[in-house]
Amino acid sequence: MNYVPGMTLNHVRRGSGDPLLLIHGLGAGWRSWAPILDELAERREVIAVDLPGFGETPPLTGEVSIATLTDSVADFIREQGLDGVSTVGQSMGARMVLELARRGVGGDTVALDPGGFWSDREVFVFGATLRPSIALVRALRPRLPALLGSTVGRTLLLAQLSARPWALSAETVLPDVRGLVDSPSTGAALDALVKGPKQQGAPAGTVPGRVTIGWGRRDLVALPRQAARATALFPDAVLHWFERCGHFPQWDAPQEAVRLILDSTS
Template sequence: MTLNYVRFGNGSPLLLVHGLGVGWRSWSPIIDELAEHRDVIAVDLPGFGETPSLTGEVSIAALADSVADFIREHDLGGVSTVGQSMGGRIVLELARRGVGGDTVALDPGGFWSDRERAVFGATLRPSIGLVKVLRRFLPALLGNSAGRTLLLAQLSARPWALSRDTVLPDVRGLADSPSTGAALNALIHGPKQEGAASGTVPGRVTIGWGRRDLVTVPKQATRASELFPDAVLHWFERCGHFPQWDAPKEATRLILDRTERG
């Protein structure tokens, strides 16, 4: 599987892995500033953006395999990795396997209780279904604060304060990406994230969490910290599931401060 990607900037390499949504463009609110300090490589996971879907079963393990293969094929051993949501889970899985270097995971999935996972599926799946139904009306709906508040209350702590250009690509991606449903099923029905014993990860691990995240709720941060005891936990105040939406400057600073400098 060959992943579509963009690469630009200067400095030490930094690999960005998105969650459910549009693909690498999910990083648009912060990617330019990151590229002022890093050689940024942002991938489209299989079935998102411009990368074809997997031919076999879609699982978190298979998606992580595709990123590990990309790292090997592009001679990026030891690269710092950053992921958000499903991408956050993927970069933690890579760290658990010993792949990559410093790791920053923003609001990662996989650390829920059985009840929380059931709620996650029962709330997010209908939301994605609604977005699909409203696909042609999304630019207009997201162009005003009331529409953003209605559609994005689950994803953002302050949806009315966001711009349409910030959120429209990811919301469209939820509706359009061929692998949205299969990846969601993998999150809901697949295994939870395994941890890594102290001293076994290849670099520093940082886990960032929005205090007002309604998708991967804040209590899951405690489980993530227990499973990755070497990790540093950073809280984003007044922030939902997308730090690059609600706290872009803080997210950028965290990523730059907690990844290897060239």
């Protein structure tokens, strides 16, 4: 079965309070948020989805693009009666929540290390380095638990994604690494990021709520210099820097990520 418009995305709901919608990037689906999900749910009703072709949501039947993936989330928001919901995304998901804000969908927006703001050269390097990394991890899949259980293995495999991979636990990173190689839409979504159009911006005063962009100072996927392009395209945005942090704030700076999300969407 493939995802079609109107089909509810697989999702989990935890906690109570004002709703908070979490959108993952390439990887494990909603489980990408596991390092901070429970703490967020202590203060808010957290709704974390699996995008089409990730986790337990079937793939799209047609074109996979940032636009069509974002359409699926916009449909979900309407289906679930979540008009005005605060949205949080990371990586590809961060680009998608910015796209939702650009469309006027949702409320407050938090985008953590968003893709879509590369130069032509940067996006070429991004694709040329990430594809072989995914192929390598796919070849090593049977040995991933053992490799990621080792500080040396984590350092070698995750240097592009984390500023301190040796300090992470295997339980933190294994779902995302497995999801990166197992999800049926990883390749198509990566093509959409690399070959598709860059992210469009939103003129000042046109977004539906506050926009906060968080960026890791040591991000080797969405390079820190791209933050200037993002804030130029979204002039209403407030920029927050995560020091000693790579592409996954929920890995490298979980407590700071929780504070930023709660403070920016209260």
